[in-house]
Amino acid sequence: MAVTLKEVAERAGVSRSAVSRTYTDGASVSPKTRKKVEKAAKELGYSPNALASSLTTGRTKLIGLISNNFHNPLFLEVFDLFTRRLQEKGLRPLLVNLTDETDPESSLRMLKQYSVDGVIVASSTLSPEFAKAFHDAKIPVVHSFGRFASAPDVHVVGVDNVECGRMAARTLLARGYKYIGFLGGPKGATSTVDRRAGFLEVIWQAKGIKVKESNAAAYSFEAGRTAMLKELKGTHAEAYFCGDDVMSIGALSAINSSGLSAPKDIGIIGLNDMEMAKWENIDLTTIRQPIKQIVDSSVELVMAALEDSNRHPEARLFSCQVIERGTLRPI
Amino acid sequence: MAVTLKEVAERAGVSRSAVSRTYTDGASVSPKTRKKVEKAAKELGYSPNALASSLTTGRTKLIGLISNNFHNPLFLEVFDLFTRRLQEKGLRPLLVNLTDETDPESSLRMLKQYSVDGVIVASSTLSPEFAKAFHDAKIPVVHSFGRFASAPDVHVVGVDNVECGRMAARTLLARGYKYIGFLGGPKGATSTVDRRAGFLEVIWQAKGIKVKESNAAAYSFEAGRTAMLKELKGTHAEAYFCGDDVMSIGALSAINSSGLSAPKDIGIIGLNDMEMAKWENIDLTTIRQPIKQIVDSSVELVMAALEDSNRHPEARLFSCQVIERGTLRPI
DNA sequence: ATTCAGATTGCAACCGGTTGCAAAAATTGT
DNA sequence: ACAATTTTTGCAACCGGTTGCAATCTGAAT
Structure with missing residues (x-):
């Protein structure tokens, strides 16, 4: 159905490796072959299959974004920020709705099946068990809007x-x-x-x-x-x-x-x-x-955890601020 | 890193195919081998790699859920419904935030790279070009909350x-x-x-x-x-x-x-x-x-489109209803 | 005990890529 | 022009599964 490496290679008159290397940066390809490959690719409408490559590289760039907060308008803002930030970083959010879900096992299994690189648990009401389950399965996880602990057992980003x-x-x-x-x-x-x-x-x-x-x-x-x-x-x-x-x-x-x-x-x-x-x-x-900071920091932290998967669990706190409007009497 | 087919096969003393078949339904495995496999799998904590299998089956069960509506509280409800429904059906939403995005090409490319099985465009304000782009790329697409047309060129579900x-x-x-x-x-x-x-x-x-x-x-x-x-x-x-x-x-x-x-x-x-x-x-x-119906119907339609990818474009309309509350004077 | 259809199994090729390695080509220095 | 490097290239094995096919096994029927 979709155009593959092989077809591009044939059309460009080069080996499959050459094509592959054209699309992995840091690989050595001469400008000449790169040109040929790009031409062929364009003609064929080729785009590399990220999932196939994940097989060998071990990276899917998929991030599980899991939450049970689908009724609090704040979380629409949170999702907006998360999706944008992740996209900017070349990561893809696989959204998981945990409303009514009490068993971490099944969602853990699912996210494992899709070999997500990491998980962001975005909720202040979700039991810490969830984040823990991912951690135990050696999947990098950060709990956004989670509970601060001075010795956290998973990464936490939020407020005190x-x-x-x-x-x-x-x-x-x-x-x-x-x-x-x-x-x-x-x-x-x-x-x-x-x-x-x-x-x-x-x-x-x-x-x-x-x-x-x-x-x-x-x-x-x-x-x-x-x-x-x-x-x-x-x-x-x-x-x-x-x-x-x-x-x-x-x-x-x-x-x-x-x-x-x-x-x-x-x-x-x-x-x-x-x-x-x-x-x-x-x-x-x-x-x-400061939800923007929390989100940005969560994404940054999950990326760092991707690099070093036994990075020591860390808690990141942001300070809050009173916003004075009209529902308290003046000082 | 993760446990693979092969390891389970070795432990269970059967061939890799046997293990594979244990996890694909409709395949023929004797109760005896199935037992052995399941035992070994449990001991090893094995769960099949959905992405690897997608390579051969051509199905990822990934559905692109794309929207630019991250500021309208209605859409939190919509996302809630979509994610739950898709999950129920064994599909996984890959969320794409199209705010500020004007070029269908790049999101199309991305979703192609992740070989989504289908795409749901959830927005009433997104230009029809987007849905069209997926359609042209032969990816099953349904435009939810899209514009009704008596001769639509992509599947549309919404209201008149x-x-x-x-x-x-x-x-x-x-x-x-x-x-x-x-x-x-x-x-x-x-x-x-x-x-x-x-x-x-x-x-x-x-x-x-x-x-x-x-x-x-x-x-x-x-x-x-x-x-x-x-x-x-x-x-x-x-x-x-x-x-x-x-x-x-x-x-x-x-x-x-x-x-x-x-x-x-x-x-x-x-x-x-x-x-x-x-x-x-x-x-x-x-x-x-009726957003629940629209969502459910969209999911149903995208699944149908998965089965038959050149299914004729269809428009599904739901009727609306006046909900009388307190901002109009009584009749 | 023999035959035969149906169920179960393993082999091996394949899905669409990546990558270590050695050979080939290009570049550099003399 | 030649040797020594450095770059580029293709081969082939591999990632973790699936699946057609032929071989083997099973149990029922004769």
């Missing part, structure tokens, strides 16, 4: 969620809120756990601050809204640190439909700074995760 | 945008709006052109209705907002059919920040019914595109 929690707390305290709420994401997620830890650490250190906490069932609009509605039924705090932006938007919706408004009646601070956060009708004060 | 336009117009007329606006997406997009045609067709047929039109620069929040702000500077219509939901949300934001509100001062109807449309703080009346 504990510090994010602290940052949120300080921001709220600075604005004079005395009764503060932590409206966390799903209890199981490491991101939730860490943010809570940092948040409470700061709050407890402050004097005379009341805290309350609760968790939403997921990092989603509905969950955020539901959780906030429940808060509003009882006595609510003056301001909340919400699990993430999309939850925050849910919470804002709950606030508005209860006839209240932010920041007048309740303050909200989110986390992520996804595109929507700056939409004028949302205007959410939030903590920005 | 002309009919969507009519539906929007009828909906507005039924609610007694007399001065109606078409706030289209980017002028170049075929979806915009078609929706406009259907919309105006119905409006013109009605008596005593005033129309005005304008276009946003993109199917995006910002573009929708900007376009609506411009409308509000002059004399605006009583209700608008917006290019899509995300534009509608931008328009609503413009309306609110001008101190007006929907549906009291201005009616808005969107298109897509993306998840956000039903968020309580948005509550957008819109026309639902």
Whole structure:
């Protein structure tokens, strides 16, 4: 069906090796034969079969991009960045949707079958088992948006969620809120756990601050809204640190439909700074995760891990930043 | 590095063919050898190399999933559906981000190099040239969310945008709006052109209705907002059919920040019914595109095209449906 | 026990490339 | 012009599988 090496070789009147070498850089081919080959190739519409070559070179340039975050708009931005970056680097993302998948084995097997060179696990809610499974199978893996650990057993790129929690707390305290709420994401997620830890650490250190906490069932609009509605039924705090932006938007919706408004009646601070956060009708004060840097660094790290497959596991952290908009009262 | 056929064969004390046949269904292997092979395979942790086998079978089960829509939240849903469906069918999506890409050639070449079995072009704004390029290269392709044509030259799955336009117009007329606006997406997009045609067709047929039109620069929040702000500077219509939901949300934001509100001062109807449309703080009346069906049908069609590669190009249309929420006045 | 069809097996060639090696060609120096 | 290098080239084996074919094995029927 497709044009092969051999046909090009015949047409150009050279050996198959000559053709092959024309398309592998660093190989020695005279300008003359290269010309002949390129001419023949063009006439035949030849392009080398990357998969066949991967057989001998052991490199497919395929990167498994795996995630279970297909409902958080932030991840559309993340996918956009990942695909572009990988493409720029000549790598190809093989996308794996892990929603509802609990068994690392089957996805591991699949990615092995396709001999991906490496894997990027992009999720803050995926169990560390997944990344671990790839690591154990000696496939270079980086866990993006994963949990920071001072002695990680796989490469991790992300933010220090504990510090994010602290940052949120300080921001709220600075604005004079005395009764503060932590409206966390799903209890199981490491991101939730860490943010809570940092948040409470700061709050407890402050004097005379009341805290309350609760968790939403997921990092989603509905969950955020539901959780906030429940808060509003009882006595609510003056301001909340919400699990993430999309939850925050849910919470804002709950606030508005209860006839209240932010920041007048309740303050909200989110986390992520996804595109929507700056939409004028949302205007959410939030903590920005530098997703572009995280993505770029993840790609860079996975490439480095490709080179040296027993590179020591490394954690790369990026700092977050409060983005002041309209859902907290001024300082 | 990885365990190969040969090693398993040696360990199991059988020929390489026997091992191979154990993993290709329909092949003849006695239960006894199969047992032996499976035992050896398990002990060695063997899993067949899909890429190597693709060499001889000519099938990679790789499907190019290409899009330029990485900023419209609808497409996160679309990617979710596509990846899941493809996975269910044992196919693997190789994701290609075509944002900023204007030349079909280079992506064509890349997908050829990876010998994808087929390609799904998921976009309503991508020029038909792309799908055409794959078709010409004899790669089965289906254009999802593409333009309907009664004699398409590639497979198309989507909605009849002309009919969507009519539906929007009828909906507005039924609610007694007399001065109606078409706030289209980017002028170049075929979806915009078609929706406009259907919309105006119905409006013109009605008596005593005033129309005005304008276009946003993109199917995006910002573009929708900007376009609506411009409308509000002059004399605006009583209700608008917006290019899509995300534009509608931008328009609503413009309306609110001008101190007006929907549906009291201005009616808005969107298109897509993306998840956000039903968020309580948005509550957008819109026309639902049945994306699940479109996706499933696209996958089914691409698989059929795999079987019979010169299957006659086919257009599959799904009907849309008005989803009544809170941005149009009641009937 | 013999025959025979059907099932199972291994051999060997092939898929589309890459690459070490030795021979051939081109270049350099004298 | 000749030897010593350096570059370029083709051969052939290999990457990890698949598959047509002929040989072998199996079990049922006679």
